[in-house]
Amino acid sequence: MLVVEDDPTVSSVLSAYLQRAGFESVLAADGLSALQEWRDRRPDVVILDVMLPLMSGLEVLRRRRAEDDHAAVIVLSARGEEDDRLLGLELGADDYMVKPFSPREALGRVEALLRRGERLGATALLPRVTERLGVRVDSGTRTATVAGRAVELTTREFDLLGYLIAHPGLTFTKEQLMRRVWGWDFGDTSTVTVHVRRVREKIEDDPSDPVRIVTVRGAGYRFGDESEAAVPQEQP
Incomplete structure (x- = not known):
């Protein structure tokens, strides 16, 4: 799992919470390092802040989706920034959370995305x-x-x-x-x-x-x- 967040307090608390739940997490604090970690590690889930140094989270997402990466993505945005959330969904994000959020909420959303990936896909029982x-x-x-x-x-x-x-x-x-x-x-x-x-x-x-x-x-x-x-x- 990749956690992309430039606030060290938020990223460390979120990472610790996810690790206690059994998830291995890697941290990135800016857009360029996020892009590189995402390419190298190919995580199942990415928690991605919109506002990042060097490159925005939305640009990181756009580039990875252009490379046909199918990681599940949860976009983080500030309260009231509805345009960012909608743009994130349009670029291929699966869900979003509005800051401030609780680590428990983040864990619940991560688990929901992983359950979706593990279950039979929506088309698995459909005609060929x-x-x-x-x-x-x-x-x-x-x-x-x-x-x-x-x-x-x-x-x-x-x-x-x-x-x-x-x-x-x-x-x-x-x-x-x-x-x-x-x-x-x-x-x-x-x-x-x-x-x-x-x-x-x-x-x-x-x-x-x-x-x-x-x-x-x-x-x-x-x-x-x-x-x-x-x-x-x-x-x-």
């Missing part, structure tokens, strides 16, 4: 190949195409798309998706909102008027059906 509205999802190779065009998805984006496309017409609340896709029994549902938006940007012809991942007002999200949109032809 599912194809609807021009979207083809292969849960074996974990690949997706839209009208024959390959779509690059993060781990969480793929799981979300795979779950929704395998249950066409069924509406799921944000809380249900957090439990069934993320494996969390708690957390901020804006995580789901951000991931839905990111998947739409990759699979919808017009993300502002989606026909594949549809919003059901006051209820949640569902995957559309053939009667709601013309299926695009596969590109040559």
